[in-house]
Amino acid sequence: MNKSIQYFISAFAIAGIVSGCDKPSREAAKSAPVALTNNADNGQSRSADGSTPVSGEGDSKKSTPPKFVPPAESEIPKNEYGETVLMGRNIFVNTQQYARNYVGNGLNCANCHLDNGRKADSAPLWAAYVLYPAYRKKTGQVDTIQSRIQGCFRYSMNGKPPASDSKEMTALVTYHHWLAKGAPTGIKLPGQGFVELPKPDQKPDMARGKEVYKNNCVLCHGANGEGTKANGKYAFPPLWGKDSFNWGAGMHRINTVAGFVKANMPYGRGGSLSDQEAWDVALFINSHERPKDPRFKVSIAQTRDQYHDENCLYGRTPEELEVLLEKKSKAQAEDKVSDGQARLAPGQLEGYSPATAH
Amino acid sequence: MKNPPQAMDNQSDVMQKSIQKMHEKNGAVATQIRTIFCPITTLIPQRFWKRILLSIGQYTLATLMAMAASIAVAEPPPSIVTKGSGAAVACASCHGIDGAGHAKDGHPALAQLPQTYMTKQIADFKSGTRSNPLMTPIAKALSAEDAESAARYYARLKRPEIKATTMDPAVIARGKNIAINGAWDRNVPACFKCHAEGGLGIAPVFPRIAGQHAAYLVSQLQAWKTGARTNDPLKLMKTVADKLSDDEITAVSAYLATLGTQEKKK
Numbered sequence: 370m371n372k373s374i375q376y377f378i379s380a381f382a383i384a385g386i387v388s389g390c391d392k393p394s395r396e397a398a399k400s401a402p403v404a405l406t407n408n409a410d411n412g413q414s415r416s417a418d419g420s421t422p423v424s425g426e427g428d429s430k431k432s433t434p435p436k437f438v439p440p441a442e443s444e445i446p447k448n449e450y451g452e453t454v455l456m457g458r459n460i461f462v463n464t465q466q467y468a469r470n471y472v473g474n475g476l477n478c479a480n481c482h483l484d485n486g487r488k489a490d491s492a493p494l495w496a497a498y499v500l501y502p503a504y505r506k507k508t509g510q511v512d513t514i515q516s517r518i519q520g521c522f523r524y525s526m527n528g529k530p531p532a533s534d535s536k537e538m539t540a541l542v543t544y545h546h547w548l549a550k551g552a553p554t555g556i557k558l559p560g561q562g563f564v565e566l567p568k569p570d571q572k573p574d575m576a577r578g579k580e581v582y583k584n585n586c587v588l589c590h591g592a593n594g595e596g597t598k599a600n601g602k603y604a605f606p607p608l609w610g611k612d613s614f615n616w617g618a619g620m621h622r623i624n625t626v627a628g629f630v631k632a633n634m635p636y637g638r639g640g641s642l643s644d645q646e647a648w649d650v651a652l653f654i655n656s657h658e659r660p661k662d663p664r665f666k667v668s669i670a671q672t673r674d675q676y677h678d679e680n681c682l683y684g685r686t687p688e689e690l691e692v693l694l695e696k697k698s699k700a701q702a703e704d705k706v707s708d709g710q711a712r713l714a715p716g717q718l719e720g721y722s723p724a725t726a727h
Numbered sequence: 728m729k730n731p732p733q734a735m736d737n738q739s740d741v742m743q744k745s746i747q748k749m750h751e752k753n754g755a756v757a758t759q760i761r762t763i764f765c766p767i768t769t770l771i772p773q774r775f776w777k778r779i780l781l782s783i784g785q786y787t788l789a790t791l792m793a794m795a796a797s798i799a800v801a802e803p804p805p806s807i808v809t810k811g812s813g814a815a816v817a818c819a820s821c822h823g824i825d826g827a828g829h830a831k832d833g834h835p836a837l838a839q840l841p842q843t844y845m846t847k848q849i850a851d852f853k854s855g856t857r858s859n860p861l862m863t864p865i866a867k868a869l870s871a872e873d874a875e876s877a878a879r880y881y882a883r884l885k886r887p888e889i890k891a892t893t894m895d896p897a898v899i900a901r902g903k904n905i906a907i908n909g910a911w912d913r914n915v916p917a918c919f920k921c922h923a924e925g926g927l928g929i930a931p932v933f934p935r936i937a938g939q940h941a942a943y944l945v946s947q948l949q950a951w952k953t954g955a956r957t958n959d960p961l962k963l964m965k966t967v968a969d970k971l972s973d974d975e976i977t978a979v980s981a982y983l984a985t986l987g988t989q990e991k992k993k
Contacts, residue, residue, distance in 0.1 A: 442908065484911040588932060588960055589921075599923045635961050637916040 437558050439487050439495045439548040450543065457544025460537055461486055461494075464526065465602055468537050473528035474660065475596065475603045475612035478521070481620065483633060486548060489560025490632035490639075496561035498549040503722040512722070514542055524617035527660045557723050563628035568698075569648040572691060573623065578653025581646045585635055586654075594657060609657035616662035616683050617676070619724065623690075624680045626651035656682050804880050807873040814868035818877050821861070827887040828940055835943040838884035841930035845878035848958070856958035857950075886938050893941060893981035902982030905975060913970040918979065921963070926983055932960060937986035944980035952976075 442458065445451045460467040462485055464477040479485050486494035501514040508520070518541055519530030531537040552558060583592075589605035590596055596607035607613040614620050620629070631647040633639045642650070662683070665672045673684030682690060804824055811817035818837075822828050826838025837845065851857040852866030866874075893899065906926065909917035918936065923929050926937030936944065950956035951968035959965055971979070 443904075484909065488911055585961065597929060599927075599929045604921075604923055604929050635963065636921065637914055637963065638961070638966050639914060 436489070436560065437495060437552055439493070440550055442485070445547070450547075453540050453543040454547045456536075457540035457542070457547075458485065460540055461544060468522075468531065471522050471528045471531050471537065472526045474526060474607075474614065476526055476606050476614065477603075478526075480603075480606040481525070481629065486544070488633070490562075490564050491629065492562050493548075493560060494545045495549040495552050496558045498545040499552045499554045499556060499558070500561070500722065502720075504720055505722045505724070507724075511720075514545060518542070523663055525614045525620065527613075527615040527618075555720075562724055563625055564632045566624070566627050566631055566644050566647060569645050571645060573627075573648040573652035573687075575649075575653055575656060575687060577646075578649035578651070581642070581650040582653050585642065585646075586650065589636065594654065608654050609659050611660060613659050615660035617664060621655055621659065621683065622679055622681045623648070623651045623655050626654055652682075652687065656687070802880060802883055805873070805876040807869070807877050808880055812868075812870070812873060815865050815870075815873060818881075822881070823887075825887050826881045826884045827889060828943070830890055830892055830940045830942060833940065833942045833946055836886060836889055836939055837881040839886040840882060840934050841928065841932075842878045842882035843931035844934045845881065846874050847931075849874040849878075851958040857956050886935070888987060889938055889940060889984065891941065891981070891984040893977075893984070895981070898978045899982045899985060901975070902978035902980065905971075905979045906982055910970065910975070915967055915970050918983075926986055936983050939983055941977075941980040941984040944983055945976055948976045948980065949973075 445454050445458075456467070461478040461482070464472055465475070481491065482488075482494065483491040489496075497517070498514060501517055502511050504511050505517075508516070512520075513533075515533040515538055518538065519533070522528045522530040586608075590608050591605075594608040594610055594613070596603045596612070597605040603612070619625050627644075627647045630650060631640070631642060631644060635641065662672055662676065664676055666675070669684040677683040678693075680690070680694060685693065804819065806812070807815065808818045808824070811820070821832070821834040822837045826836060828834040828836035848857060849866045849869055852859070852862050855863075869877075905915070906918040909915050909920070919926060921929070921933050922936050923933070926935065928935030928937075947956060948964075948968045948971065951959060951964045952971075954965075957965070968976070
């Protein structure tokens, strides 16, 4: 009896030692709860992992951290807190109805934050919540989750932001909080934000993008990006035009759409398009008109120079964009610093939003 | 005699006078009420009110009768539906004049399906991207005009009440969860994200799935899974069906069959 107990103990000890061996040595990892490994290498190009099957994307990390799984809607508690969670969930899924005073277009949050804010690689809420407050280059300040959500209304919803202490904001923040239950604070979890696709083999092309769009997107999003309506509201969202997100939204950037499309589109068939197709269709989609950037000042050129030094077609042609991206990649190669981040020493990125510009 | 004729005449005179007084009083009261609630109406002299109210009444009655007529007599079914044409057996013999289909035999309810969706299915039966031992020869024998007129007829019918064959609450609850929330652990979107809230469909591409026979839904999901049916745009249904287990297919079909008929008010 004695011997078998000893064997058990040694087996556990060996297992413990072996599993401890290949954890990356980062100081931040010490505060993470047992189930999750810190995988937050800010700015590093990240392949799609977790639930989304993406072909051809290898996992370059040594360890595969367990996926964070948010609670199911059936688990919303039956109390006052749960009622607020539910209100937040309703606003998130049917923003048109439940936050009608704040929306200025035809979208709902869940149009891009798929599975009602749960799905990895489509900017899930549980991953965003634990990264705020964070410094964001876009606003030039440390944003709270409230001010972050206000930005969503201002740009993605082309509307006006609810006050930080409004019942709508409280409900949305509570929904975030509940989805993030158990997630470690300050850690960039696998599946956070959008996939960062590597640079395509061929530079993105409008004609190819139009073809990809015609063969894969028109069915739901319409030949003119107008979306599809059912019972007077959008079943599939408009991608451009007056009812879509405005020029200030993160989704107007070509690299963002490329990553989003690659991991999530067509709906339910994420990973079915090649990287090249994702880049091409992203260029095509974001070459169209949409509502103006609310930060517009004096002229498009001035607004572009101040706010749109990024991979987008605001106030520039595809050819001009190529020139800009060339310049940036040269600067990157020289400085060995990721795109969009300030030129900081490694370790100085802590507390910075992993979204490079937004 | 208590009431001699003269007394009655007198009385009726008095009656007339008092009735007249009553009318005047009512008229005054009515005018007072109208002045409070809708001053503009006091501009219309009293003698026109009768005519106005009568006309409104007549128009309303006429409209109601027309509406009733239109509901009672929908477009009459074309002969392809009632009689068929050669090898193209009458649609109604399996799908019913009311488009209700048949639960056990697996004949789908056609009522209220999008017209373009239905003509596409006939074309797909012809080309083989969809196949069924009964429908394939029928579709091949159907002329384009007949397919169009049958589809047009069925599209305009309201979906009749169909009988749900499974009432097991656990199975239905499981199916409901898939229909409303999907199974995102396997990248399966909720049915209702593409087939619309309540499964009412988004014409012309995404057909109504609410109130469809469970056996038929099971057979189609299995057909996508096995590759017997390949006419789904962008392989959307193939992708979904591949990821659902047989139990899940049964559950979601059972749930959709319980969704009854007319659009539920929210």
